[in-house]
Amino acid sequence: MIEIFRLEFMQNAFMAGTMLSLVLAVVSFFVVLRRLSFIGVGVAHSAFGGVALGALLGISPTLTAIGFAVAVANAIGYIGKQGKLSTDTAIGIFFSLSMALGVIFIGMSEQYNVDLFGYLFGNILAITRTDLVIIAVLGGLVLASVFMFFKELLFVAYDREVALVSGMPVAFLDHFFLTILALAVVISMKIIGIVLVSALLVIPGAAAAQITQRYVSMIAVAIVIALISTIGGLFISYYGDLASGATIVTLASAIFFITFAVSQIRK
Amino acid sequence: MKTTAQETPRERSVYVELDDVWVAYDGKWILKSIILQCYDGEIFGIVGPNGGGKTTLLNVILGLVRPAKGSVKLFGQPPGKNSRLDIGYLPQISHADRLFPVTVLDVVMMGLYSKLGFFNRPDRKSREIAMNLLSRVNMADHAQRSFGILSGGQQQRVNIARALVSKPKLLILDEPSTGVDSVAQEDFYDLLAALRDEQGVSVIMVSHDIGMVTSHADRVACLNTQLHYHGEPDSCFIPGVQEKVYGKDMKIMVHDSKCVTCFHRHEDHD
Numbered sequence: 248m249i250e251i252f253r254l255e256f257m258q259n260a261f262m263a264g265t266m267l268s269l270v271l272a273v274v275s276f277f278v279v280l281r282r283l284s285f286i287g288v289g290v291a292h293s294a295f296g297g298v299a300l301g302a303l304l305g306i307s308p309t310l311t312a313i314g315f316a317v318a319v320a321n322a323i324g325y326i327g328k329q330g331k332l333s334t335d336t337a338i339g340i341f342f343s344l345s346m347a348l349g350v351i352f353i354g355m356s357e358q359y360n361v362d363l364f365g366y367l368f369g370n371i372l373a374i375t376r377t378d379l380v381i382i383a384v385l386g387g388l389v390l391a392s393v394f395m396f397f398k399e400l401l402f403v404a405y406d407r408e409v410a411l412v413s414g415m416p417v418a419f420l421d422h423f424f425l426t427i428l429a430l431a432v433v434i435s436m437k438i439i440g441i442v443l444v445s446a447l448l449v450i451p452g453a454a455a456a457q458i459t460q461r462y463v464s465m466i467a468v469a470i471v472i473a474l475i476s477t478i479g480g481l482f483i484s485y486y487g488d489l490a491s492g493a494t495i496v497t498l499a500s501a502i503f504f505i506t507f508a509v510s511q512i513r514k
Numbered sequence: 515m516k517t518t519a520q521e522t523p524r525e526r527s528v529y530v531e532l533d534d535v536w537v538a539y540d541g542k543w544i545l546k547s548i549i550l551q552c553y554d555g556e557i558f559g560i561v562g563p564n565g566g567g568k569t570t571l572l573n574v575i576l577g578l579v580r581p582a583k584g585s586v587k588l589f590g591q592p593p594g595k596n597s598r599l600d601i602g603y604l605p606q607i608s609h610a611d612r613l614f615p616v617t618v619l620d621v622v623m624m625g626l627y628s629k630l631g632f633f634n635r636p637d638r639k640s641r642e643i644a645m646n647l648l649s650r651v652n653m654a655d656h657a658q659r660s661f662g663i664l665s666g667g668q669q670q671r672v673n674i675a676r677a678l679v680s681k682p683k684l685l686i687l688d689e690p691s692t693g694v695d696s697v698a699q700e701d702f703y704d705l706l707a708a709l710r711d712e713q714g715v716s717v718i719m720v721s722h723d724i725g726m727v728t729s730h731a732d733r734v735a736c737l738n739t740q741l742h743y744h745g746e747p748d749s750c751f752i753p754g755v756q757e758k759v760y761g762k763d764m765k766i767m768v769h770d771s772k773c774v775t776c777f778h779r780h781e782d783h784d
Contacts, residue, residue, distance in 0.1 A: 410627075412601065
């Protein structure tokens with residue numbers, strides 16, 4: 248039991264997992280209440296285009312992924328607002344466009360220095376001290392922003408129309424939240440993976456919603472569920488020699504089904 | 515027909531002013547040549563058939579719909595974020611999710627969020643203000659309950675408290691009596707009258723319920739694409755006006771001056 252904590256890569260993974268749990272749980276609270284699950288999927292996949300661009304240009308894939316994901320998230324938000332197309336359609340387009348660009352960039356790059364499979368499905372061995380700093384800084388920024396604009400984000404999530412009429416800068420808050428969502432995706436991709444992170448943008452909030460009636464308790468329960476999934480998932484993946492991201496998501500899903508069953512029994 | 519405003523009451527400020535406003539959707543005129551003025555301290559009722567443009571007119575006043583032509587002024591300025599701080603708004607259909615994890619008190623406090631400004635959190639005083647409003651709509655006992663489990667009428671009362679909690683100068687109400695029983699409706703209109711008399715609050719409300727509007731509004735306009743009449747409530751029932759607003763197949767039943775029903779001629783009405 249002790250050895251797992253002695254290994255540096257596991258120490259890094261636990262620290263990253265703990266920080267990411269907080270960030271993803273808080274973001275998932277709003278994703279679920281605003282019904283943005285599919286945007287989460289689209290933005291997460293768009294990060295792949297960014298990672299591949301980084302590999303092509305030989306610069307940090309995290310940086311290019313941030314650029315890609317933030318741009319795509321806001322483009323989806325913008326197109327969805329223009330009225331002629333639904334947000335759903337915009338996601339469908341950008342989702343595939345980013346993946347396609349990713350494949351083209353990989354084809355163009357002559358060397359494979361970047362572990363693309365690791366970015367897609369997560370690889371705890373890849374977490375470096377530098378990654379921990381990036382997660383701490385960007386994750387801290389996400390949490391601080393949500394904390395500062397919490398009442399505004401809550402009001403817009405609850406009743407957009409009345410929030411707008413009361414003078415809330417609804418369009419700004421929408422893009423603000425999409426940017427936060429994109430940052431949360433990018434800092435999670437190394438450990439959980441681009442393909443799998445969207446699960447954690449939904450499940451903690453969704454599971455918490457099954458068993459709570461107040462928003463404060465919903466956030467608290469979402470954080471606990473995210474922590475159990477991530478830390479528990481890392482343990483299971485280490486001892487079971489399983490892929491970390493997939494184990495975390497499977498455990499989170501199991502918790503969701505339990506909370507769903509509990510809410511059905513309570514009815 | 516271009517309608518004109520009634521003679522203006524003296525020395526009162528104009529809260530809302532629409533001058534020759536036209537609005538179109540998909541090439542069809544929804545509002546034509548609307549001229550409207552609403553003053554401080556009055557309850558202004560707008561009645562008309564469904565699809566007559568009532569909600570669109572409110573959206574124009576709120577600045578959510580931009581007219582193709584004409585000018586709109588709210589408190590003397592074009593409608594915008596700042597003027598909205600002085601508005602309390604009650605939508606016709608709440609788009610809020612019934613399962614959203616908020617209490618009744620949380621919902622009312624949201625009405626204060628914009629006035630609090632960024633970075634400021636609601637404090638004990640905000641709570642007290644919200645609780646006072648809940649008492650005025652007889653919902654104080656429900657403050658800690660989940661909003662989603664309330665009945666439609668109770669939710670409406672809470673939403674009214676939210677519209678009032680920021681002490682707005684102007685209240686905009688879209689079908690305020692939807693789902694509210696008649697006793698609660700009377701309480702609600704008494705509350706509106708009290709706010710008008712005590713604080714000089716103005717109210718613009720739209721409804722298809724002619725009886726309710728005419729018995730409680732100081733002035734009434736009838737809207738069916740055009741504003742057909744401006745004036746004292748009872749004079750809304752001059753011959754010809756209803757036909758224009760509700761169509762020729764409608765017959766107006768006037769049981770007394772406060773109770774009016776419209777129905778199609780081919781329907782029986784006992």
